[in-house]
Amino acid sequence: MTKKTQILVIGHNDDGCTPAHEKIAYEIGCEVAKSNCVLMTGGLGGVMKAAAKGSHDSNGLTVGIIPQDDPMHANEFCDIVIPSGMGLTRDFLTALSADGIIIVGGGSGTLSEICAAYMHKKPMVAIRNTGGAADKFIDGYVDHRKNVKIIGVDTAKDAVKKILELLHGN
Amino acid sequence: MTKKTQILVIGHNDDGCTPAHEKIAYEIGCEVAKSNCVLMTGGLGGVMKAAAKGSHDSNGLTVGIIPQDDPMHANEFCDIVIPSGMGLTRDFLTALSADGIIIVGGGSGTLSEICAAYMHKKPMVAIRNTGGAADKFIDGYVDHRKNVKIIGVDTAKDAVKKILELLHGN
Amino acid sequence: MTKKTQILVIGHNDDGCTPAHEKIAYEIGCEVAKSNCVLMTGGLGGVMKAAAKGSHDSNGLTVGIIPQDDPMHANEFCDIVIPSGMGLTRDFLTALSADGIIIVGGGSGTLSEICAAYMHKKPMVAIRNTGGAADKFIDGYVDHRKNVKIIGVDTAKDAVKKILELLHGN
Amino acid sequence: MTKKTQILVIGHNDDGCTPAHEKIAYEIGCEVAKSNCVLMTGGLGGVMKAAAKGSHDSNGLTVGIIPQDDPMHANEFCDIVIPSGMGLTRDFLTALSADGIIIVGGGSGTLSEICAAYMHKKPMVAIRNTGGAADKFIDGYVDHRKNVKIIGVDTAKDAVKKILELLHGN
Numbered sequence: 138m139t140k141k142t143q144i145l146v147i148g149h150n151d152d153g154c155t156p157a158h159e160k161i162a163y164e165i166g167c168e169v170a171k172s173n174c175v176l177m178t179g180g181l182g183g184v185m186k187a188a189a190k191g192s193h194d195s196n197g198l199t200v201g202i203i204p205q206d207d208p209m210h211a212n213e214f215c216d217i218v219i220p221s222g223m224g225l226t227r228d229f230l231t232a233l234s235a236d237g238i239i240i241v242g243g244g245s246g247t248l249s250e251i252c253a254a255y256m257h258k259k260p261m262v263a264i265r266n267t268g269g270a271a272d273k274f275i276d277g278y279v280d281h282r283k284n285v286k287i288i289g290v291d292t293a294k295d296a297v298k299k300i301l302e303l304l305h306g307n
Numbered sequence: 308m309t310k311k312t313q314i315l316v317i318g319h320n321d322d323g324c325t326p327a328h329e330k331i332a333y334e335i336g337c338e339v340a341k342s343n344c345v346l347m348t349g350g351l352g353g354v355m356k357a358a359a360k361g362s363h364d365s366n367g368l369t370v371g372i373i374p375q376d377d378p379m380h381a382n383e384f385c386d387i388v389i390p391s392g393m394g395l396t397r398d399f400l401t402a403l404s405a406d407g408i409i410i411v412g413g414g415s416g417t418l419s420e421i422c423a424a425y426m427h428k429k430p431m432v433a434i435r436n437t438g439g440a441a442d443k444f445i446d447g448y449v450d451h452r453k454n455v456k457i458i459g460v461d462t463a464k465d466a467v468k469k470i471l472e473l474l475h476g477n
Numbered sequence: 478m479t480k481k482t483q484i485l486v487i488g489h490n491d492d493g494c495t496p497a498h499e500k501i502a503y504e505i506g507c508e509v510a511k512s513n514c515v516l517m518t519g520g521l522g523g524v525m526k527a528a529a530k531g532s533h534d535s536n537g538l539t540v541g542i543i544p545q546d547d548p549m550h551a552n553e554f555c556d557i558v559i560p561s562g563m564g565l566t567r568d569f570l571t572a573l574s575a576d577g578i579i580i581v582g583g584g585s586g587t588l589s590e591i592c593a594a595y596m597h598k599k600p601m602v603a604i605r606n607t608g609g610a611a612d613k614f615i616d617g618y619v620d621h622r623k624n625v626k627i628i629g630v631d632t633a634k635d636a637v638k639k640i641l642e643l644l645h646g647n
Numbered sequence: 648m649t650k651k652t653q654i655l656v657i658g659h660n661d662d663g664c665t666p667a668h669e670k671i672a673y674e675i676g677c678e679v680a681k682s683n684c685v686l687m688t689g690g691l692g693g694v695m696k697a698a699a700k701g702s703h704d705s706n707g708l709t710v711g712i713i714p715q716d717d718p719m720h721a722n723e724f725c726d727i728v729i730p731s732g733m734g735l736t737r738d739f740l741t742a743l744s745a746d747g748i749i750i751v752g753g754g755s756g757t758l759s760e761i762c763a764a765y766m767h768k769k770p771m772v773a774i775r776n777t778g779g780a781a782d783k784f785i786d787g788y789v790d791h792r793k794n795v796k797i798i799g800v801d802t803a804k805d806a807v808k809k810i811l812e813l814l815h816g817n
Contacts, residue, residue: 138723139723140718198708206743211650213648217708219744222740224563225423225562226562226563229398229732234729244450249419252422255415257732269450273443281323309555370557387483387515388480389559391570392734393732399562493790493792565739566763569759570736584791584792585762585766585789585790588790589759596735596756609790620754620779621754622754622755
């Protein structure tokens, strides 16, 4: 089996991202790389960029799926860029491209990715106390269907560990 | 100016839709038609179908934008069908196709449409006490950016009236 | 059955469109309207705009599916605008939204719509002697699969008549 | 600069692909890998699979962007899978994801990718004498705009060399 495990990190873009969000996102990027998984992100700023830098600094492989149709809009830590050319509709594409998802705060864009992932039953964990729109759903379900529970975790290490458990058992 | 005002009604699909949801959705469809607006929907069941029936019974014009690539999957009350062929990603397309949006309950799919609409700053109203994922955001904002407030209303008449006010002033 | 027959007219945008293309596109728009069909177009200039004007002048109903995310970019003859927000990828959406397609010249964009329509086995006719990329395939097939033949016709009236025959028999 | 050069190989799917197509596609995959570029493909059979196998056997990195929403539909030589969930509309996504494109025969799907790439002005080369819909445009332009010439080459080595020249000068 050639395909690597693809972990998507989502959360605040530049607007809304605090140093605390960046720190945990960076650590998650490092952990994803150390686990030999591919880091998937939306390829822009804030949490996306910090996670990509973490993966990059740990010799991981990072894919950025961006709204624009020109790869030059991606942050400088993406090894591979998918310039979707479909604007914010790319939020469904990032969600679909994930085997599992880690959430760090985030606003309406992050929430749309969570909804897309939820409808496609992707395993999701969220870092506790990072606020944002996602916070309303931590340790619970997005709707009455109870497709997948968004599991709260406290550290980057736990986030990646939990996703891998959910994907591959333990 | 040839373009008509396009009002999107979103909410529960068959799964999750109660007779109360259907009743209010039907009434909204009637009001949209009487206001000479085009009713936009996701073209499937539940709230989408009830609203389309209301518009149809009031001689309105209804467009259904569906996930499938074959128009036969739309409900029987759509005058025009856009078979998007892009699966649930069509939730962004329905949101983009709206001048204004009326929310009747709804789960994760509805919430993804709300997020898409919010990011594109579309006017939105929600029927109070219809529950669902949207309920967490009624009379408030989806995130810290405060793009657009989701305004709570109590009746179908008020919903259409409010949307038209938001779009055209009064 | 509520759904109307949806006929897509494709061809040169402003760039490449001659008065002869505009004349025949206008006539096609008139014929589509007189046949009680909905005219679908890509909502921009050239053949799209001329066809929309024809439909409009004959009291028909016109839908424009545009690349941009704001309806203001559509030409002024569209009753309903779908601002897809997905750039030129909307060429697949226009093709999917058609029950049948009429081709008037056209470059690479038109050709991508023809390919999309061909893969989805949509009936297609092309106006003879209007040149363009499509010309290479008139009265033939796009590839070895022979999904659908692109039937050459000489007039607007024949184009609509032939599409309706292909869709509904005669 | 972290981003790698991304070369897309397009052509016949299982249906239409001959052993000669597979052989040259395999060789192209090898050359792409040896040049330290990432191989992008549509992730399915025929030319896509043969190229992916070539890259895989040469220790390259391969991305498959597939129509389906589940990565299990990709061939077994993709390191990273983007399950687009948008059906054949993914042809625009593959084209957009390329820095440069190599064409090996191909039918209507390949032609739609060529049109998308042409509109976005991506450098393209085509292997001569591999037939298919693309053959009509080799050593020429898709339309009157003359955006980019599709340059004919004879070998896998020449194909990759030419793309790299077009991208980075020589």
